[in-house]
Amino acid sequence: MVQNLTKRASPHNVNDRKEVLSGSCIEATASEIIQESNENMTVADAVAQMFENLGVKSAYGVSGGAMASLWGALSNSDIDVLNFRHEAGAAFAATEGYFASGNPTVVFTTAGPGITNALTGLFAARGEGAKVILLSACTSAPQRGRWAIQETSTDTLPSSGIFTTGTVFNYASTVESAAQLPQIFRKLAVGMSQPGGYVAHLTIPTAVQNMLMDETQLPEQGVSCSLVTADAQVVGNVAKLLRSGTFAIWLGFGARGAASEIRQLAEKTGAAVMCSPRGKGIFPENHPQFIGVTGLGGHGSVMTYMQEQAPVRTLVLGSRLSEPTSFWNQEMVPSEGFIHVDVDANVPGVAYPHAETIGIVSDVKAFVLQLLDILEAEEISESQLKASQPSSLPKPERSPVEAGSESLIRPEILMEAIQKVIVDGTDAVVMAECGNSFTWSTNLLRFSQANRYRVSTGVGAMGHAVTGVVGAAQARDGIAVAIVGDGAMLMNNEISTAVKYQIPAIWIVLNDARYNMCHQGMKMLGMTGADAIIPETNFEMIARGMGAKGIRVTKESEITAALETAIAANGPIIIDVLIDPDRPAPSKGRNKGLASQGVKSTSEQKPKVQASFPNI
Structure with missing residues (x-):
């Protein structure tokens, strides 16, 4: 199992300090300990404490001289610190560490190439919707522009996008003073408490890491934010639309926190359910109402359903309907369009801009619960709700595999x-x-x-x-x-x-x-x-x-x-x-979609639309 890292008592950890003082037969009151802790606390110590208060349990990275104080502070905190062999690997690990635990994670790097090496993994963290903080070192102000070792400044790296809020980072800040930390903590706390992903970057000059804290105190509590919910009247209108004809449910990764509620909705209404590749398992794949995975590596059964039993509408829950999920195949558009629910207001209507779309900005679980409440209150029986749905649905195919040999493995x-x-x-x-x-x-x-x-x-x-x-x-x-x-x-x-x-x-x-x-x-x-x-x-x-x-x-x-x-x-x-x-x-799902558009994937016919791997 995972080996726990040994921690030393640190100035910013009051409990550790009490144990050390007691073991040395020195008596001190809690207030005296806290006062001494504050007097000896450096910016690096304060940042480690800030991460603990944000719920960070693990930090992944590669150390270096420019961030030695930060590395030391993290290592002496209650955060598990894992030293990796490459910063990109550390960033990918931090991304998956977040999804496995639900706790925000930290990536730590030294200056220069430490930062640039981590960017691909952090780009992925942003795209996947993880909550990750990059903690890096940068060159101190007096040394900037003087060819310092691994100089990290506007003389060597573009500031836009790396050290500023933008497409890679939801929030980025260079810490030049301890007085900035309370404001930074609040911004991080707000970002981490909101639904969806949040990727931040704090870079701290080497000299600033060792500065002692003054009277500035970090807030001990974070910030809580309520869920984004839809207006009750809007949800009521959605319920009427779904009752007016057949509908299917298309699940994405953003619906992963609402598995039981979605299953209840599907079974109550009899709706067919499909999912994106990242949405596998949200709705059980062995369930009789599951028709398959869409997009890359998906199932031909989905296209069979859309071609032979097409729904009037599709309720999209927590999916961007991106190319790997939909290939933007027009046969996935139902006659009356989409009802698209997502916490990100920028998502509905983008993948299929010409399709009729009712966009609803809401947490998926909150929306489904509202919808279930309305259906329950209207006292409509399940048999009535299921009346318009098909009695049988296509199932994901499993191609038979012939008897094997003892040659290469299939x-x-x-x-x-x-x-x-x-x-x-x-x-x-x-x-x-x-x-x-x-x-x-x-x-x-x-x-x-x-x-x-x-x-x-x-x-x-x-x-x-x-x-x-x-x-x-x-x-x-x-x-x-x-x-x-x-x-x-x-x-x-x-x-x-x-x-x-x-x-x-x-x-x-x-x-x-x-x-x-x-x-x-x-x-x-x-x-x-x-x-x-x-x-x-x-x-x-x-x-x-x-x-x-x-x-x-x-x-x-x-x-x-x-x-x-x-x-x-x-x-x-x-x-x-x-x-x-x-x-x-296996690319039967994609090939069937292309075939429906008259596209062949070989040189026999010039493609009418873009055909490239992995889209072939």
Whole structure:
């Protein structure tokens, strides 16, 4: 399990100070301790205390001389501090640590490349809707413009976007004085308490980190914000519209906190339910009303439903309907359009700008509860509500797999074993890397609970799941599994970090010696000459060389035993699976959507719309 880091007593932790003083046979009153604490508190100490007050439990990063005081203050706080091998891996881990625990997380970096290395992971955190704070060091004012080591200033890096509020950071500030901290705390507290994601950046010059606090005191309490709710009359009008004809429910990641309420609504009304790739499990995939996953790695059953049993309206809950979720396929637009509920007012109506859309800004759970109350108050029976809905619905397909051989492993067989041993047999969080790992996992795995499956559709950076799995396993203090490709595993992994802290992360590597989404995609597009082959790598040897356990699987008959061994392991383990590179990744949902528009994905016909991988 996760190894707890040893903490030393720190000036800003009153409880630790009381224990130290008592052990030294020195008596002191609480007020004296607090007074001494305030007198010795540095800006770095105050920032660590501020993070504790915000509910931060874990910090992930790479240390450096410019942020030594910050690193020391974090390490002597009640926050678990994990030292990673690369800042991007730390940022991905912090993102997944947030989703696994629900607690805001911190990424810490030194100046210069420490900041720029972390930006991709923080870009992903913003896109995924995580609550993450970047804590970095920057060059002190007297040294700026003088070619300091890893100088971080407007002379070396653009301030816009990195050190200012904008597209990457919801809030950013450079701390030049201790007097700024109360205001910064309040802004962070407000941001962290609101629904949705919040990514912030605090950068502190090296000299400022060691400044003693004066009379400025940090507020001890945070800020609470009420949920965003819809007007009762608006919800009443929605109830009337939904009763007027068939409707379907389209779930996104933003609906993950309302799983039980959504199931109650679906079963009360008989509505068909579909979900985005990130929404898997919010509504049980084995439920008779579930028709499939939309978008990348999705199911042809969704298009069957839309073509043969199309609803009058679709109630969209917590989804941006982005390209990986919808491919903006016009056949997904019902005749009377969408009722689109989201906490972000900028979401409804954007993906399908020409479709009739009733946009409602509300927390999804609050909205569904309001809707249920109205339906209950109107005393309309379930049979009446279900009267307009189809009596039977298409189900996500499972293509039969012929009897196997003892040659290269078919991904379909691997997914069957993962389903049985990991998904059905444990409570582990399962993550899939971008690429074919994403499509195989999204299409073939089935989840009956929310918050057990994680993929990135906003950014889709290679290395997200490979490194994020460490943060997920650490934050939940339990097993997390990453299904990844060999290309991503070579790009940026944190095996060594997992070994250091004995974090129960499991990597299942689909080893086919190529960037196979690119390889298969170019082939389907009829394009030749592009080289996506990479040398075959033995990840079992890499794992053992880093101090982790490793298993190489070369036969289908070995898969189950390897997975069971991984589940029983007490630390990190890599399962290196040699898969058949010629098995086409499942894209039936996407291909069926393109076919409905008269598009062929090869050179037989010039595409009428954009056709590129992973959209083929």
